[in-house]
Amino acid sequence: MSVSATLLALALLLTGRDGGARLARMRVAGRRIDRPLERAQADPLAAASTFDVFAACLSSGMAVSAAASAAAASAPAGLARILTRAADMLALGADAATAWSDPGPPLDDHARALMRLARRSAESGTALAQGVAELAAESRSDAADVVRGAAERAAVLIAAPLGVCYLPAFLCLGIVPVVVGLAGDVLQSGLW
Incomplete structure (x- = not known):
């Protein structure tokens, strides 16, 4: 072999x-x-795309349970669990407050916002699709802020070694020869 x-x-x-x-x-x-x-680092835009799918399904006239079930297929794990649970409960005839209640601790802020928005929409009769679309935009903005912060931290971490390497070289090759040359001229001119 x-x-x-x-x-x-x-x-x-x-x-x-x-x-x-x-x-x-x-x-x-x-x-x-x-x-x-799921990998160790989940896609930061996965929740936003799930909210976009959910909003598109609702805007097209699908029932909330069918739209939640369709959006759960491409959702991250925690959000998929919430959407699947709500879709199943709504399909069985549960009220919105029960279907969109908090299932447990491993939830992020966007999932909590979706549940709160869905409960409020069912109580007041406001359009859920517009709120979910705004939640998707907010989720994308939050992901952009996280990425921007990571890029700024990387710029600082990259600049530090460059400063440590180039600053001594600049001093040794740029400043020290000029100071030594001037000191030699001053000492030869006879100020002493």
């Missing part, structure tokens, strides 16, 4: 048949969906 075949066999052994992509199998609205497992 050649070295390359051995390395290929080792790579397949370590990553598995699917090339390292681990899939989560879930059922949404009776259909089986294979999705990649």
Whole structure:
């Protein structure tokens, strides 16, 4: 067996048949969906795109339960759990306050805002689609702020080593020769 075949066999052994992509199998609205497992760093725009899908479904005239079920298929794990739970409860005839109640601790601010918005919409009769679209815009803005902050931190972290390297070189090659040259001229001119 050649070295390359051995390395290929080792790579397949370590990553598995699917090339390292681990899939989560879930059922949404009776259909089986294979999705990649959540990585350590989730997509910061995943919630915004889910809210866009939910708002588009509501704007097209779908029932809230059907729209929530459709949006849950592409949602991040925590948001998918909320949307699936609400869709199932609404389809069974539960009231909106019960369907959109808080299911448990692992929720982010956008998921809580969606549940609050859905409960308020059911109580007051306001359009849920417009509120969800605004929530998507807010989610995108928050993700942009996080990325902008990370870029600014990276710029500072990149500039620090450059300053540590170039400042001594500038002093040694730029300032010190000028000062030594001037000091030599001053000492030779006879001020002493």
